Amino acid sequence: MAWVSWDKMTKSKQDGGLGFRDFESFNDAYLAKLGWRIHNNPSGLLSRVLTGKYCTDTPFLQVAHRSAESHGWRGVLIGRDLMMSNAGWALGNGESINIWSDPWLSHSEQARPMGPAPEQFIHWTVKKLMLPNGTDWNREIIQQVFPHEEARILSLKPSKTDVADKLIWLGTTSGEYTTKSGYLKALELNDTNPIPPTTVEVDWKKGIWNLQTAPKIKLFLWKIFKGALPVGEALAVRNIGSAQTCALCDSNESINHLFLHCDFAYNVWRLAPFSTCIDARGLLDLSTAWLGLCKLTCLPPVGISLGPLAPWILWALWLARNDRIFNNRGTTPEEVITKATAAAHEWL
Numbered sequence: 001m002a003w004v005s006w007d008k009m010t011k012s013k014q015d016g017g018l019g020f021r022d023f024e025s026f027n028d029a030y031l032a033k034l035g036w037r038i039h040n041n042p043s044g045l046l047s048r049v050l051t052g053k054y055c056t057d058t059p060f061l062q063v064a065h066r067s068a069e070s071h072g073w074r075g076v077l078i079g080r081d082l083m084m085s086n087a088g089w090a091l092g093n094g095e096s097i098n099i100w101s102d103p104w105l106s107h108s109e110q111a112r113p114m115g116p117a118p119e120q121f122i123h124w125t126v127k128k129l130m131l132p133n134g135t136d137w138n139r140e141i142i143q144q145v146f147p148h149e150e151a152r153i154l155s156l157k158p159s160k161t162d163v164a165d166k167l168i169w170l171g172t173t174s175g176e177y178t179t180k181s182g183y184l185k186a187l188e189l190n191d192t193n194p195i196p197p198t199t200v201e202v203d204w205k206k207g208i209w210n211l212q213t214a215p216k217i218k219l220f221l222w223k224i225f226k227g228a229l230p231v232g233e234a235l236a237v238r239n240i241g242s243a244q245t246c247a248l249c250d251s252n253e254s255i256n257h258l259f260l261h262c263d264f265a266y267n268v269w270r271l272a273p274f275s276t277c278i279d280a281r282g283l284l285d286l287s288t289a290w291l292g293l294c295k296l297t298c299l300p301p302v303g304i305s306l307g308p309l310a311p312w313i314l315w316a317l318w319l320a321r322n323d324r325i326f327n328n329r330g331t332t333p334e335e336v337i338t339k340a341t342a343a344a345h346e347w348l
């Protein structure tokens, strides 16, 4: 069906033959077209069949990847993720836009507030930043929630007529998705990001909110799993800054690298006073391993008897990373573990 246009788009490459990247990118771009159609035509047959089966609890744009899902549905979600990687929100009544996780601050690039997101505002929609009449901003609230973004927010105009928020594709001037522009975006992503992003989403209740740990640590975990922690890779995706590599080893600074796979993180986990030794480099990714890490019990006397230590280890790793980058101060793995256990004890 859609393969007809594939020829045209990749004609220039035909001499050298088509690589797997081209094929993969075109396939993703076509799947994103499906995603665009499902989102924009929710009453169509395709949308009703698919969302009726797979999105009963969660809206299509938010539904998570599951480890066991059908091949076809997995493809639809890959397309949706490509679509969302280059989409933004045009403000209407603000009811469909989450103030933290959705890109809504610009119509030319993906821009969302950087946080930190205080827990009481995490689920807020943009509508909550407006006056009760819904047609103007509530400046007092905006100053309270994101003082740094006030000017940018005030430059956006809420709808006077209560129209719904609209998803716009940033790859075309019309804001409509096209397979061609999707293909170009997919090529770019598949080139810079050959490893697919985390495919399993962490159980937010068990893995974050219900943990026996400090509120600030829960918030920190939420940012990690929401992709809102400003690590090099996340900043590069948002085109902010150029520091994409780990300050210690020049690898791509991703969440998994920083917290598990870097030599430094590996040594920290190895030193942790758990009853079993942890080989963090052997763990596939943080989301998949997270619940298991939280279940690890600690050895006396340093071990803590109440609440998991793993969240504090992530937190101490993050502080050590920031100290390294912003204060040019090195930390040893031993110091990180000491800091994590001390902070956990102190909280208890």
Ligand SMILES: [Zn+2]
Binding pocket: 246, 247, 248, 249, 250, 251, 257, 262, 263, 264
């Ligand atoms: Zn590293």
